[in-house]
Amino acid sequence: MTTNGASTRRAELLGIAAELFAARGFRATTVRDIADAAGILSGSLYHHFDSKESMVDEILSTFQTQLFAEYDAVLASDDDARTKLERLVRISFDAIDRNRPAVAIFQNDAAVLAEDDRFDYLRAHNERFRTMWTELIDEGTRSGALRDDLDPVLTYRFIRDTVWVAVAWYRPGGQFSASEVADQYLSILLDGLGAR
């Protein structure tokens, strides 16, 4: 339409590809699948993108950049450890709500993609993510906000996994909003399922 008619079409195609990658897996999704869903022929995709790999690359790197910008704002604040933990969890559920396909691709395909040098940033992302959480858990344990009788590495994995795995079932517009799911997940995570 306007000056960025080309870039909106590009974004549209990328969104279609992301949905398919998320639903079927990167490898199992063919360029013909993407083209069919977009109503064009497979060769036409190459006017917009170099390769199938460059599509998933753009989906994942864009998502990662946005997510860490939000994380950094929390980490730079002077909230206490427990508040930061809650805010990071809420940001993560919000990311599932607003960018579900990218989170799903990250969960399902990132490990295999990261073997390629092109996706080195995925490894860097994981490392930064791990450091962020490990330091926060450590701070929370020292300040007395969190229990100190658990292994910090297992604690980190537990938090990380419980949050992101929700992408497997969460659907925007479902029974619970991302915020409501975050409320209940944080309640279980911090206080447990057992009756007091």
Add this chain to the structure above:
Amino acid sequence: MTTNGASTRRAELLGIAAELFAARGFRATTVRDIADAAGILSGSLYHHFDSKESMVDEILSTFQTQLFAEYDAVLASDDDARTKLERLVRISFDAIDRNRPAVAIFQNDAAVLAEDDRFDYLRAHNERFRTMWTELIDEGTRSGALRDDLDPVLTYRFIRDTVWVAVAWYRPGGQFSASEVADQYLSILLDGLGAR
């Protein structure tokens, strides 16, 4: 070696295929990959199996049958709800320890495979699993063992996901045994991360 020399070779090939399916995904693993890993040519695989699909079918159905036999023994006992919950979680971590590839394939590829009528039993498995946990959570809530202020469906998903997602990082022979991981996970799940 003995009368079941053929069946041990079959089991050996199935184990190789399971490791590859778990590591790279079902679709991304080729019959040549499997044959290469086994030290034979791809055509030779078809002496043992009808198709690549029948390999993953056998891996998943065998695993499911074993797992539910163990679950049923717990459900048939007269333990209280909280004890049953703990036993079910421990069985699940044990399954990850003893049959990691099958659990990983189940986690990563079952949703897509289940679209095929051949894998109807995967849908049946999920339904039975959901019923089992939902009834147990309901029983625990009524008996006062579990909190009653949480949504039971979200509670079910939380338990299910936190347990099985550990297959993504757990490795037999690592720092923690399956039993030790189960101890800590159950402790977080029931009592939470927050300090008392």
Add this chain to the structure above:
DNA sequence: GTCTATAAACTGATAGAC
């Protein structure tokens, strides 16, 4: 139980016309 040889379909990608 494995190999040789090969079929038939699929896949990612390219060149150039419109």
Add this chain to the structure above:
DNA sequence: GTCTATCAGTTTATAGAC
């Protein structure tokens, strides 16, 4: 921005020899 046409490589699977 999309289509026509097509290529080279890959993939699942088969038939028959050893």
